[in-house]
Amino acid sequence: MKKIGVLALQGAFVEHIALLNHLKVEAVPIRLPQELRGLDGLIIPGGESTTIARLMKEYDLMAPVRELALDGFPIMGTCAGMVLLAKNVSGINSETLEAMDIGVKRNAFGRQVDSFETDLEIPAIGEPHFHAVFIRAPHIEQAGDGVEVLAQLPNGVGVAARQGKMVALAFHPELTSDLRLHAYFMSIVHGER
Amino acid sequence: MDKGTWTVKTGLAQMLKGGVIMDVVTPEHAKIAEEAGACAVMALERVPADIRAAGGVVRMADPNVILAIMETVSIPVMAKCRIGHFVEAQVLEALGVDFIDESEVLTPADETHHIWKHDFKAPFVCGCRDLGEALRRISEGAAMIRTKGEAGTGNIVEAVRHMRAVMDEIRKIGSMTTDELVAEAKELGAPLELVMDIHKTGRLPVVNYAAGGVATPADAALMMQLGAEGVFVGSGIFKSSDPEAIARAIVKTTTHYRDPQVIAEVSKGLGAAMPGLDIKTIPTDELLAPRGW
Numbered sequence: 001m002k003k004i005g006v007l008a009l010q011g012a013f014v015e016h017i018a019l020l021n022h023l024k025v026e027a028v029p030i031r032l033p034q035e036l037r038g039l040d041g042l043i044i045p046g047g048e049s050t051t052i053a054r055l056m057k058e059y060d061l062m063a064p065v066r067e068l069a070l071d072g073f074p075i076m077g078t079c080a081g082m083v084l085l086a087k088n089v090s091g092i093n094s095e096t097l098e099a100m101d102i103g104v105k106r107n108a109f110g111r112q113v114d115s116f117e118t119d120l121e122i123p124a125i126g127e128p129h130f131h132a133v134f135i136r137a138p139h140i141e142q143a144g145d146g147v148e149v150l151a152q153l154p155n156g157v158g159v160a161a162r163q164g165k166m167v168a169l170a171f172h173p174e175l176t177s178d179l180r181l182h183a184y185f186m187s188i189v190h191g192e193r
Numbered sequence: 194m195d196k197g198t199w200t201v202k203t204g205l206a207q208m209l210k211g212g213v214i215m216d217v218v219t220p221e222h223a224k225i226a227e228e229a230g231a232c233a234v235m236a237l238e239r240v241p242a243d244i245r246a247a248g249g250v251v252r253m254a255d256p257n258v259i260l261a262i263m264e265t266v267s268i269p270v271m272a273k274c275r276i277g278h279f280v281e282a283q284v285l286e287a288l289g290v291d292f293i294d295e296s297e298v299l300t301p302a303d304e305t306h307h308i309w310k311h312d313f314k315a316p317f318v319c320g321c322r323d324l325g326e327a328l329r330r331i332s333e334g335a336a337m338i339r340t341k342g343e344a345g346t347g348n349i350v351e352a353v354r355h356m357r358a359v360m361d362e363i364r365k366i367g368s369m370t371t372d373e374l375v376a377e378a379k380e381l382g383a384p385l386e387l388v389m390d391i392h393k394t395g396r397l398p399v400v401n402y403a404a405g406g407v408a409t410p411a412d413a414a415l416m417m418q419l420g421a422e423g424v425f426v427g428s429g430i431f432k433s434s435d436p437e438a439i440a441r442a443i444v445k446t447t448t449h450y451r452d453p454q455v456i457a458e459v460s461k462g463l464g465a466a467m468p469g470l471d472i473k474t475i476p477t478d479e480l481l482a483p484r485g486w
Binding site for chain 2: 008009010011012013014015031046047048050051054055058079080091092106107110111112113114115116117118133134135136172175
């Protein structure tokens with residue numbers, strides 16, 4: 001059985017653990033570096049990216065997670081997790097993992113009153129469309145050569161991407177009961193994609 | 194694209210879980226809070242301890258104060274309106290505030306009605322002393338709840354009382370038979386469907402923070418262990434002798450609230466916490482928590 005860590009410093013980590021459990025995957029909260037041992041994958045949840053970045057740094061999680069990413073370890077980040085994975089971030093003054101070759105804009109759609117939900121076409125998981133919840137969400141401004149953009153809004157803005165075994169989503173699959181993106185990530189963990 | 198939906202409103206509260214929301218009165222405070230790891234700030238003209246000292250009618254903050262703070266930080270900015278003052282709430286929404294606190298810390302504008310919060314695109318947080326009050330606020334559209342405590346006192350006793358009241362009642366409902374729930378809903382003054390929802394899930398349908406009296410890292414961890422999903426810290430930070438240190442320490446303990454080693458480590462050498470007030474010395478008509486219906 002595969003074991004996935006969910007970074008549990010702040011934000012909606014309980015929801016990710018619940019979705020993984022629905023997929024019969026063992027999921028454990030990660031708060032300290034020694035807890036990273038023995039994992040098959042890592043999820044960085046939604047939350048406040050500056051808060052998570054600060055706590056990662058203070059508890060020496062930034063360097064070991066960056067090392068895992070460089071080694072080709074499977075990591076999925078949602079919303080704040082996308083911001084933390086990105087190489088370039090506009091609108092943040094904290095250090096990030098700089099693991100994926102994407103440029104990301106924080107709070108790209110505006111303030112909370114502009115947060116929205118919409119049905120999103122994601123070819124990698126097929127039909128039907130994925131009901132995506134965007135909360136003070138980032139979007140992708142630029143993607144490098146090795147990056148596959150998995151989903152775009154109708155205006156062409158990228159909101160999901162994959163590079164190697166890393167997946168970044170601007171929205172929150174953990175706030176819905178649709179398991180397909182977590183199943184997609186698990187197929188990467190299993191080496192099937 | 195649907196904006197201002199229940200999912201989007203309660204979703205922001207979900208993203209704030211495990212975090213600390215700090216009261217700030219200037220952009221400089223807001224910057225300190227953000228750098229310490231606050232997941233949001235509450236923009237105010239005065240912190241509750243000063244509000245308590247000054248007395249008089251306390252209203253929504255000057256929009257310039259709120260806007261200056263919104264321009265300074267990239268984390269969500271909350272602001273307070275008076276209970277029942279839906280026009281102050283309209284103003285806060287128009288300013289682009291991320292979360293509106295319909296708060297007992299300000300002087301109530303209506304002693305019978307709270308704001309019908311479903312009418313707004315911005316999410317609301319409301320205070321409660323017990324489960325009935327929490328469920329009435331949720332039915333009016335609150336997307337997040339906080340136990341009230343007694344703001345501006347630096348005394349955790351009321352926050353503990355209110356959190357225990359809510360959690361005990363949730364456990365009690367969980368063990369009831371279905372036919373007992375109707376009588377319980379009547380007793381609580383709460384909608385039956387929300388009581389039935391708690392019976393099924395064993396939890397509130399929205400995120401529940403603790404507030405009112407948190408002054409030390411151990412206070413924050415206490416509230417988290419009692420069942421809070423995050424903490425509001427009002428006067429506790431900027432009324433202490435070393436706001437930056439206490440802000441960082443409270444952020445860390447809110448994450449590592451089950452780890453006494455971490456709490457011990459971050460509690461060292463923090464300087465003087467805010468001066469506290471014994472609740473019993475406060476005249477009954479100056480208590481803030483009983484405001485709310």
